[in-house]
Amino acid sequence: MTQEEKNSITLPKHIGVIMDGNGRWAKSRGLERSEGHKAGADTFRTICNYAADLGIEYMTFYAFSTENWKRPPKEVKAIMKIFRDYLDEANARQGENEQRGLKFHLIGEKSGLPGDIVSKMDTLEKGTSDKNVMTVNLAINYGGRDEILHSVKRIAAKVKDGSLKPGDITEDDISANLFTAGQPDPDIIIRPSGEYRLSNFMLWQAAYSEFWYSDVLWPDFTPDDLDRAIFDYSRRNRRYGGV
Ligand code: FPP
Numbered sequence: 720m721t722q723e724e725k726n727s728i729t730l731p732k733h734i735g736v737i738m739d740g741n742g743r744w745a746k747s748r749g750l751e752r753s754e755g756h757k758a759g760a761d762t763f764r765t766i767c768n769y770a771a772d773l774g775i776e777y778m779t780f781y782a783f784s785t786e787n788w789k790r791p792p793k794e795v796k797a798i799m800k801i802f803r804d805y806l807d808e809a810n811a812r813q814g815e816n817e818q819r820g821l822k823f824h825l826i827g828e829k830s831g832l833p834g835d836i837v838s839k840m841d842t843l844e845k846g847t848s849d850k851n852v853m854t855v856n857l858a859i860n861y862g863g864r865d866e867i868l869h870s871v872k873r874i875a876a877k878v879k880d881g882s883l884k885p886g887d888i889t890e891d892d893i894s895a896n897l898f899t900a901g902q903p904d905p906d907i908i909i910r911p912s913g914e915y916r917l918s919n920f921m922l923w924q925a926a927y928s929e930f931w932y933s934d935v936l937w938p939d940f941t942p943d944d945l946d947r948a949i950f951d952y953s954r955r956n957r958r959y960g961g962v
Pocket of ligand 1: 738739740741742743744756757759760763780781782783784787798801802805857
């Protein structure tokens with residue numbers, strides 16, 4: 720996107736991405752599915768850096784759902800290794816994070832994830848907590864329903880200890896107890912690979928999000944595709960239920 724193009728549009732503040740199509744990408748090349756996930760992780764790096772350079776403030780990447788544990792153990796193991804390698808690499812390049820101003824945040828259930836991944840993620844979250852150019856939410860062991868349940872349980876505990884009355888519970892209370900507490904809802908959700916489902920992604924936060932679909936498989940997704948999504952978004956007229 721040129722500077723002139725950028726000046727002519729309103730950039731979304733928050734973009735959600737459902738990274739889909741890695742398996743098909745690998746199959747079409749006669750490769751193991753894990754090779755597709757590796758290629759998908761490279762695309763994630765590229766898109767993440769490009770979005771930060773563009774000036775997007777929040778990106779949420781759906782990397783592993785609460786349902787993905789049902790995949791063959793070999794594939795799950797390969798995906799966990801990709802996360803480990805990425806987290807090690809991200810922790811090792813503090814200088815570059817600093818320069819880019821990336822703040823990392825895990826959204827998803829930590830319990831249920833391998834302990835070493837949680838601790839690498841904690842290190843990355845702590846090490847980047849003071850950065851303020853772009854927040855990168857990594858949705859790992861994430862489910863939208865699970866997240867709402869988590870929020871409801873936290874609210875129920877406040878009702879139980881008497882600090883909140885049932886009649887006083889508001890939508891803001893639910894938002895404030897999600898993993899994305901304090902962040903704006905996604906303006907646009909991108910799903911490549913020709914699928915047209917939300918697949919349990921940001922169910923609460925997506926209430927007014929614009930959807931953008933593409934047939935491109937995630938490993939083939941480029942900064943130009945992100946530009947296309949942003950240009951389309953900027954032409955849409957969001958009414959939030961009004962006229
Ligand atoms: C969906 O494609 C993809 C996943 C379940 C895994 C996504 C993980 C990555 C892209 C790695 C991300 C890495 C980091 C470092 C955050 P699919 O396997 O469902 O594809 P298919 O529909 O073609 O089978």
